[in-house]
Amino acid sequence: MGVEPGRVHFSWISSAESTKFVEVVKQVTEAVRQLGPNENFVKKELKVA
Amino acid sequence: MGAYTDKIREIAGRLLKDCQVEMVIGFRKGSMPMMNEPCFVTRADAVDQLVWDGSCGINLANYLTGRTEARIGVVAKGCDSRNIVTHIIENKIKREQLTIIGVPCTGMIDKRRLKNLAPGEVLAVEEDGERVVVRGDGFETVHQRREVLQANCAVCHHRNPVIHDELVGDPVSEQTEVDRYADVRAIEGLSAKEKWDYFEALLAPCLRCYACRNACPLCYCPTCFVDEAMPQWVGKSQNPVDVRTFHFLRAYHCAGRCTDCGSCERACPVGINMRLFTKKLEKDAYEMWGWEAGLSLEQRPPLDTYRPEDPEPFIK
Numbered sequence: 001m002g003v004e005p006g007r008v009h010f011s012w013i014s015s016a017e018s019t020k021f022v023e024v025v026k027q028v029t030e031a032v033r034q035l036g037p038n039e040n041f042v043k044k045e046l047k048v049a
Numbered sequence: 050m051g052a053y054t055d056k057i058r059e060i061a062g063r064l065l066k067d068c069q070v071e072m073v074i075g076f077r078k079g080s081m082p083m084m085n086e087p088c089f090v091t092r093a094d095a096v097d098q099l100v101w102d103g104s105c106g107i108n109l110a111n112y113l114t115g116r117t118e119a120r121i122g123v124v125a126k127g128c129d130s131r132n133i134v135t136h137i138i139e140n141k142i143k144r145e146q147l148t149i150i151g152v153p154c155t156g157m158i159d160k161r162r163l164k165n166l167a168p169g170e171v172l173a174v175e176e177d178g179e180r181v182v183v184r185g186d187g188f189e190t191v192h193q194r195r196e197v198l199q200a201n202c203a204v205c206h207h208r209n210p211v212i213h214d215e216l217v218g219d220p221v222s223e224q225t226e227v228d229r230y231a232d233v234r235a236i237e238g239l240s241a242k243e244k245w246d247y248f249e250a251l252l253a254p255c256l257r258c259y260a261c262r263n264a265c266p267l268c269y270c271p272t273c274f275v276d277e278a279m280p281q282w283v284g285k286s287q288n289p290v291d292v293r294t295f296h297f298l299r300a301y302h303c304a305g306r307c308t309d310c311g312s313c314e315r316a317c318p319v320g321i322n323m324r325l326f327t328k329k330l331e332k333d334a335y336e337m338w339g340w341e342a343g344l345s346l347e348q349r350p351p352l353d354t355y356r357p358e359d360p361e362p363f364i365k
Binding site: 005010040041 | 288
């Protein structure tokens with residue numbers, strides 16, 4: 001629908017895999033930070049003539 | 050097509066006279082050309098209002114949701130029958146309640162296209178085999194039927210009803226040569242930015258009248274997510290973000306269930322092709338799980354079954 005592929009992440013992490021959780025969170029944060037803020041879903045005021 | 054009408058009336062009359070059904074759901078002529086409307090016939094002497102032609106595009110499975118009558122006759126073309134199967138699987142109606150009058154379908158006429166092609170207001174449309182004759186004030190034009198079909202009918206793979214108790218004519222040949230997903234693939238090839246802009250333009254005319262939802266046989270939730278206020282899932286404004294959220298969420302609710310019957314697009318007053326969304330999900334269901342909705346009463350849909358071989362390359 002036009003959301004950049006790097007903005008959505010899926011991962012299986014067991015509740016016992018705390019180190020994997022930390023790793024994935026770091027990767028996700030880094031990947032999303034590189035894409036910058038997502039302006040698409042910000043509601044802008046409609047332009048009125 | 051006229052022969053279908055006679056046969057539908059004959060079958061409906063017989064079912065009602067013998068008290069095999071309490072009512073028959075079919076189509077009658079609307080007050081405008083190409084706008085046939087659903088009708089509920091409860092008496093054998095009233096079956097003459099039933100008709101069949103290329104303007105019966107509404108999906109009659111939509112009128113079966115939660116019905117309590119013990120016996121109902123329903124007229125069903127290919128896509129209607131697939132939605133009836135989906136309804137039965139989803140416990141919205143029982144197979145024992147239904148007498149399905151199957152109609153082998155050669156596609157429905159795109160009313161919007163005919164209106165655009167006509168030089169003036171269309172006052173009457175007649176079908177004669179492969180010919181479609183359009184009449185209006187001071188003009189008469191003839192089209193080839195296959196050139197004015199609804200977009201979903203032009204690429205339909207299941208024209209014959211998948212379940213039926215009666216059949217109004219011999220099965221028609223299925224179109225096996227058509228490329229069903231050319232339009233979806235074209236969009237898949239766009240970049241994220243291009244996709245965003247494409248859908249922004251596509252949805253710009255949307256009024257949020259919810260005609261697409263109301264015409265859809267899959268949209269039977271007692272309270273739709275867009276109508277809910279506690280919690281409010283989606284804003285009620287005309288803001289593009291809200292419009293987009295509505296269309297995409299509605300499409301996702303139809304994943305693995307949509308039969309591409311085209312009712313949503315047909316019902317839209319401004320002609321938005323929202324089938325592009327549902328069709329993408331239909332394509333995914335077909336490619337990932339080999340699933341086409343509404344073909345079998347025995348098989349469970351892919352989204353309520355787990356198989357170890359389900360594709361999961363997107364999970365890291």
